[in-house]
Amino acid sequence: MSTVAVQQGTKWWSGGKSPFNASYGKVMMWYFLMSDAFTFGAFLISYGTIRFSQNHWVDPNHVFNSFPFAGHANLPLAFVSLMTFILIASSVTMVLAVHEGHKMNRLGVEKYMLWTILGGICFLSCQAWEWTHLLTGQHEVLVNGHLELWNTTVSHNPFGPEVMFNGKEVATPGPIAFGSYFFEITGFHGFHVFSGVVINIVMYIKTRMKHFELRGHYEMIEKAGLYWHFVDLVWVFVFLCFYLI
Amino acid sequence: MSASVTSSEISFHPEHADNTKAIWRTFWILSFLTIVELTIGLVIYNIHKGEHPNATLVLAFKGMVCILTLAKAYYIVSVFMHLGDEVRNMIMTIIVPLCLFVWFIAAFLWDGTSWKNLKNRYNRVDVNQTEQVAPAAKEKGAKD
Structure with a gap:
């Protein structure tokens, strides 16, 4: 909330002030x-459309x-919950960095930015492991009457x-769209997380070089x-659509 | 006031609260909601493992997970991203366009279901093999 109280009925659009009371x-x-x-x-x-159009998912x-x-x-769900908690935790350290910025505490901003960058790198590493696991993990599939070993790709x-095949249950090829969409x-x-980590590293360096301290605010x-x-918000929905339902 | 953007046009100044209580409270709320989601996920997993999965029950649990996800999104946007502290007009310019998603989701999932029903009605070949239908025989005599 603003410390300088905004009066009721302020004419935001009559000029002289930013209509949304925020910087460009x-x-x-x-x-x-x-x-x-x-x-x-x-x-x-x-x-979702493709998934709903398939008889089997x-x-x-x-x-x-x-x-x-x-x-x-x-x-089931164990590894993805770890990834989710890493991202939530790094979101918290980010908001703490913003908080320290409001207090003009440069060292505090630096500390929490480092934790946020670390969280982002941990998340990316987890994703790299998961992709590798899917792309290299072999599974038995019944293709054209004989068994083959398939990994999960696009x-x-x-x-x-x-x-049923030779007295045991085996999988058949599933919808290709699953791998493509996943x-x-x-x-x-993941690319957004990566660019977020790069942006955070730039912000960390600029904080260290006292750019924001000299500017007088930590709005960057x-x-x-x-x-x-x-990025965290999007993950909440990706987590819902791919892992939970 | 030195901690905020210096412009005569902006009277907004961030809260100078010394404690970070609200942030941590949101963290615990998000963690709690995630744990509830994971529990529901495991319940769905166990229903699927059973002999006769109850489709209605699974759908109800999935709906609950969707609602919990929207609650998480609300907390992230309003507390972590501080959208709740902005001017009402600005909040509306962000939220109102996103309302289009309600119709997008309804229309496209409806379309997907209809596609499935049409395929099942008119195409008796396994749905996954529709792309493998033999190509139309090439006429050997036709030379152009």
Whole structure:
């Protein structure tokens, strides 16, 4: 809330003041994020349309059930919850950095920016592991009457409906769209995380060089923070659409 | 006031609260909602493992997860991104366009379902094999 109370009935549009009571950069960051929300929304809705048009879809608990160094243990949702908590935690350190910026505490901003960057790198590492696991993990699939070993790529999906073959249940090829959408959307999100980490590193360096201290305010940290929280926000929906339902 | 943008046109100044209570409270709310979502996810997993999965029950649980996700989105946007502290006009320019999503989601999922029904009615071949239908035989005699 503003410390300088804004009177009721202020004429925002009569000139002499910013109609949205915010700087140009911050307002434009919000509109950029809104347009980005539409991009992600379009991807996720397109995924939903294809998924609804299929008679069979992949069971996420069956695909995403592994954890690093846990071998073949069946641990549905475990790894993705770790990733989610990493991103929420890095969002908290980001908002704490913004808070320190309001107090003009340069060392505090530096400390929390470093934690945020670390969180982002951890998340990207987790995603790299998950992609590698999907792209290299071999699964038995019944193709044209004989068994083949398939990994999950944009053109291969070994998680189709199960049929009886030689007295045991084996999977048949599943919808190709699963891999395409999974790698497209998590890849696009991962690229956002990556660019967010780069932006945060730039902000950290500028903080260290006392650019913001000399400028008299830490609004750039706020704008970088908006982007970073948006990345977290998108992950909340990716998590919902790919892993939970 | 030195901590805010210096412009005579902007009277907005961020809150100088010394404690970070609101931030941590939001963190615990988000963590709690995520844990509830994961619990529901595991419940759905166990329903699917059963002999006869109850489709209505699964759908109800999935709907609950969607509502919890919207609650998380609300907390991230209004507290972490401080949209709740902005001028009302600005909040509206962000939120009103996003309302288009309501119709996008309804229309496209409806379309997907209709596509599935049409394929199942008119195309008896397995849906996954529709792209593998043999190409129309090439006429050997036709030379152009």
